[in-house]
Amino acid sequence: MNTREKALVAVAIILLVIGIAAGYGIGSSAAPVKTVTETATVTTTVGKAAATVTVTKTVTAAGGKPAGKTYKFKIFTVFGKGDPYFNDIKYFVSLVKNLTNGAVVFEPYSCPELGIKLAEQLRALKAGTSEFGLVSTAFLPEDPVFPLTSSKPGPLSDVYDLYYYIKEEEDIIVKTFNKFGVVYVGPMYYRPETVAFRVPVHSIADMKGKIIRSAGLAATFYKLLGLESVVMPGGELYTALQTGSVDALEWTDWSSHYVNGFYELAKYVFEPVRGVNFHSEAYPMYLCANPDVWNSLPEDYKRAIRAAIYLTFFHAGYRQDKAYQYYKQKCIKAGNVALKLPEEDFKKIIEAGVQVxxxxxxKSPTCLEYVKRHIHIWRDLGYVEWANALEQAMKKNGLI
Structure with a gap:
């Protein structure tokens, strides 16, 4: 059983146990309780690996409405309420409410609704503008570690790749958030992104002279490929496409491409190639909290919130994949063209990605350690070409 297969079996077992608890809520001294015994069996098969696990779990659970204090919090995301990706935060909000029997209630907002600039997400949490947030680290200026933790080139291609990556880097992620006065709670999953152009292009060479909307380390990546890019928030993209201020955009995938109307203007869409991607691999955002608010919560409610974010992480992988295929067909029927970069461009992507x-x-000793771990992470997940290229480049630069 290889690393990926072990991780998948472990994830199935974890989700089963959490899922049983989620079905009955989590007990609190603030609520009446009941005891339920549940037995369940799951068999998971990944490649040649299989595991059958029977779990008998007794759950002391909150029954009915909470008898004590009800906690109400704001939570922000970079996605607007009409965006399909907003559905994932709604799913999380619903899970927390169910797990705590209504004792913890979140109201989700987009950053603009709360007046939160993308570069000021941590400041907004510390100031209490919002008690919780799904933080997009691609936009954070506080530490160079932050851009490394999200929206970057690489081979990670699905929810299981990302889960393994997070667990291997999580100690650094936790320390970096703590350094700037916020509490890291858990990760959220987002699939590799598409790139859509207003005019026909078929290779990286065809993209030269075109202006691509980007974010985070993608701008550095494009520059290394000899391409032009500009950082721009999502709310400005449709107008920018209309006026020709940008020739292309990367903003999640087919689902947001359709719902936001980008399909009307940018009809030539490059899909990610598994294990190569383009400007962005599968990436996380991070559920973070104001420390005073987090510390005020009873321990069982903290556990409920953590359980909910991990359940949402894996549910998002399922939901996003289904939405991707559904909206892809709608875009194609509307005249969009699904494209793949030619294989001769794959080496260019890996070389430029590694240079990022x-x-x-x-940038810093912490950044060095964070990057160095990618060698074994990629190798463990089977992305040997990326791992070898990074190892060789780090040796050449005297970094290992």
Whole structure:
């Protein structure tokens, strides 16, 4: 059984146990309780690996409405309420409410609704503008570690790849958030992104001279490929496409491409190639909390919130994949063209992607450690070409 297969079996068992608890809520001294015994069996098969696990779990659970204090919090995300990706935060909000029998209630907002600029997400949490947030670290200026933790080139291609990556880097992620006065609670999953152009293009060479909307380390990646890019928030993209201020955009995938109307203007859409991707691999955002608010919560409610974010993490992988295929067909019927970069461009992507990591590894000792771990992470997940390229580049630059 290889690393990926072990991870998948472990995830199935974890989700089963959490799922049983989720079915009955989590007990609190603030609520009446009942005891339920549940027995369940799950068999999971990944490649040649299989495991059958029977779990008998007794759950002391909150019954009915909470008898004590009800906690009400705001939670922000970079996605607007009409965006399909907003559905994932709604799912999380619903899970927390169910797990705590209504004792913890979140009201979700987009960053603009709360007047939160993308570069000021941590400041907004510390100031109490919002008690919780799904933080997009691609936009954070506080530490060079933050851009490394999200929205970057690489081979990670699905929810299981990302889960393994998070667990291997999580100690650094926790310390970096703590350093700037917020509490890291858990990750959220987002699939590799598409790139859509207003005019026909078929290769990286065809993209030269075109202006691509980007964010985070993607701008550095494009520059290394000899391409032009501009950082721009999502709310400005449709107008920018209309006026020709940008020739292309990367904003999640087919689902947001359709719902936001981008399909009307950018009809030539490059899909990610598994294990290569383009400007962005599968990436996380991070559920974070104001420390005073987090510390005021009873321990069982903290556990409920953590359980909910991990359940949402895996549910998002399922939901996003289904939405991707559904909206892809709608876009194609509307005249969009699904494209793949030619294989001769794959080496260019890996070379430029690795150089992004080399640049970032030189920013600080913590960045160096964070980047170095990618060698074994990628190798463990089977992305050997990426792992070898990074290892060779780090040796060449005297970093290992």
């Amino acid at each position: 990591y080399i640049i970032m590894a030189k």
